Amino acid sequence: MTHSEAEHHETLIIGGGPAGLPLLVVLAGGVWPRYRRCPRLEAAAPDLARRLAALPGPLTELDLEQVARVVRPVDLFNLLHRPENGPSPPERMGMDFIQGARHDALLLTRGNVGGLWNDVPRRLLTLSPAHWMEFAFHPLTVWARENGRDLDPEALIIKQDLIDYYHSIPERFGVSDAVVTNCDVERIEPDPAGFRVTTSRDGRPRCFTSRRLVYAGGQRSRLRRLGIPGEDLPIVSQRYDSPESFLGDRVLVVGGGRSADWAATELFDAGRTVHYVMRQPAANHYRLVSDSLNLPYYARLAEIHRSGSPRWRVSFETHLRAVKSDGTLTLENLSGRWTESADRVLLEIGGDVDYSLFHGFPPFTLVEKRDRYRYQCHQLAVHPHNHESVDAPNLYAGGYLASGINNVVVAMHGATYVIAADILQRHRASEHR
Ligand SMILES: Cc1cc2nc3c(=O)[nH]c(=O)nc-3n(C[C@H](O)[C@H](O)[C@H](O)COP(=O)(O)OP(=O)(O)OC[C@H]3O[C@@H](n4cnc5c(N)ncnc54)[C@H](O)[C@@H]3O)c2cc1C
Structure with a gap:
């Protein structure tokens, strides 16, 4: 043919x-x-x-x-x-x-x-x-x-x-x-x-x-893209399977949906330092978490939120603006722009x-x-x-x-x-x- x-x-x-x-x-x-x-x-x-x-x-x-x-x-x-x-x-x-x-x-x-x-x-x-x-x-x-x-x-x-x-x-x-x-x-x-x-x-x-x-x-x-500089660098991943296959101690998770919730929770529980960044306001996220407490992994996420652990940070209404190969990240929210660094970035932003x-x-x-x-x-x-x-x-x-x-x-x-x-x-x- x-x-x-x-x-x-x-x-x-x-x-x-x-x-x-x-x-x-x-x-x-x-x-x-x-x-x-x-x-x-x-x-x-x-x-x-x-x-x-x-x-x-x-x-x-x-x-x-x-x-x-x-x-x-x-x-x-x-x-x-x-x-x-x-x-x-x-x-x-x-x-x-x-x-x-x-x-x-x-x-x-x-x-x-x-x-x-x-x-x-x-x-x-x-x-x-x-x-x-x-x-x-x-x-x-x-x-x-x-x-x-x-x-x-x-x-x-x-x-x-x-x-x-x-x-x-x-x-x-x-x-x-x-x-x-x-x-x-x-x-x-x-x-x-x-x-x-x-x-x-x-x-x-x-x-x-x-x-x-x-x-x-x-x-x-069709998976979404952020359309930012550095999105295709090797330290940025759009796929998450397990903590064992996701290397790096300090991880920035970008998302806010259930896939990102799962990954951020599992990575934290595997001992990683997680900065969890999402576009949505805090109220939306906490409402979903509190409505989902019947699920064991949402009960765990609620616990982590309350833990005050230095390995856990969440930024609402925040956008990742750029990634550099040395791990320098540019983030932005209503208060302005700042830079910080991570070993890996996980984009769980849906499709x-x-x-x-x-x-x-x-x-x-x-x-x-x-x-x-x-x-x-x-x-x-x-x-x-x-x-x-x-x-x-x-x-x-x-x-x-x-x-x-x-x-x-x-x-x-x-x-x-x-x-x-x-x-x-x-x-x-x-x-x-
Ligand atoms: C993390 C996660 C957890 C979820 N948990 C639940 C749950 O617990 N309960 C529930 O009810 N729902 C859940 N969902 C919703 C989920 O969408 C459904 O479970 C279900 O997979 C939807 O089935 P689908 O066949 O419509 O789409 P999909 O499962 O997405 O299947 C579509 C298939 O089409 C293929 N395809 C797409 N475009 C093309 C193309 N151009 N060429 C060839 N192939 C193509 C895709 O690759 C895929 O294999 C969850 C979703 C996610 C992301």
């Missing part, structure tokens, strides 16, 4: 994280949800429950527009996954899964499947109970049993267990051949076939076309959704999404019944890149079945034309 030739698939999914990966299983693996009596739905929406019970086929055949008149389809699927709010054993879920036809879908992703969890710190715990992170078709308890792991679905889950779970999915559901890992999508444009996607893998360009495209690149597909990959489409309508503490990302405005962009037909927003979805994994799982149902129905309709 020459560079200009493109490999065609019905559906391309960009991003193999908790949003894109399960969609591949439902589409390419033919793992279809089917309604099973759900007392909670019967109590909340009896007409809808009756309609689902009368559906002869899988839930991917649901009339999503009709459902949307009663409840957002994503919420319906979330409820069927967790009718008891907590972890539901498969036999108590409001859906089970049957083997359906395999759809021609291909997943393109940087690194391995599992999304940003591949790159978070080695010992990071989730913020939420383990079961929030699971896919309905493969509950964590089932995975743990199959793999001889001891795992409490209500407890926080450590990164390594979570990533092992995600890594196991392609083989477990027979979709390994439909995954292209270590693949960087560089450009997405309209094509007579639908979409044209230009990628680079090991420096080699490769093109794909598809009729439909799901963009599930996550909320930090943005990368819409710059898209060329030649009408301008996308974007919606600013905030949580209780801060700006989170720009979501793509979508039709709530199918998560298709309101601006570009056949383009779907994966996970919480879709407008209206809350920024937690537990709120986005239902989107898998919504998008899959719409794609499968359109595909069937086009075949019968």
Whole structure:
């Protein structure tokens, strides 16, 4: 195949994280949800429950527009996954899964499947109970049993267990051949076939076309930069794994989000001298910490704040302005500029959704999404019944890149079945034309 030739698939999914990966299983693996009596739905929406019970086929055949008149389809699927709010054993879920036809879908992703969890710190715990992170078709308890792991679905889950779970999915559901890992999508444009996607893998360009495209690149597909002198010096790092692999006694941590909180806490506990610098005012940070005291590592951060340790200093509403190779740092806040020195600088300043990959489409309508503490990302405005962009037909927003979805994994799982149902129905309709 020459560079200009493109490999065609019905559906391309960009991003193999908790949003894109399960969609591949439902589409390419033919793992279809089917309604099973759900007392909670019967109590909340009896007409809808009756309609689902009368559906002869899988839930991917649901009339999503009709459902949307009663409840957002994503919420319906979330409820069927967790009718008891907590972890539901498969036999108590409001859906089970049957083997359906395999759809021609291909997943393109940087690194391995599992999304940003591949790159978070080695010992990071989730913020939420383990079961929030699971896919309905493969509950964590089932995975743990199959793999001889001891795992409490209500407890926080450590990164390594979570990533092992995600890594196991392609083989477990027979979709390994439909995954292209270590693949960087560089450009997405309209094509007579639908979409044209230009990628680079090991420096080699490769093109794909598809009729439909799901963009599930996550909320930090492009890491932010400070745009300051010295940002690319070797003493500055944008990646943190563990104190053992992060050398230097005096560390400046720049951030203010949960990743920076984790790194600053862990580095302090490993005996380092930490200066923690953030743009946000003190009140925002302390509110998040005090709201998160149920999490052991936030309880620890609160303790460190109170400790008065000479190894711990926090500067709010402060900006790093320059870094020199000898470790001289220039910082600035409302009182003025000053210099100090450090052995290493860690930038944990998050990322943005990368819409710059898209060329030649009408301008996308974007919606600013905030949580209780801060700006989170720009979501793509979508039709709530199918998560298709309101601006570009056949383009779907994966996970919480879709407008209206809350920024937690537990709120986005239902989107898998919504998008899959719409794609499968359109595909069937086009075949019968
Ligand atoms: C430190 C941290 C802790 C978190 N803890 C929790 C938690 O406890 N509970 C919770 O619910 N949520 C948590 N989150 C939120 C997190 O966003 C979700 O857990 C989840 O990973 C989102 O899934 P996703 O698939 O949308 O995005 P991601 O996990 O980011 O996956 C997207 C994938 O797409 C790939 N990609 C992006 N652009 C391209 C491109 N151009 N070409 C190819 N591939 C591309 C990325 O490399 C990545 O692999 C946390 C986030 C962070 C940063």
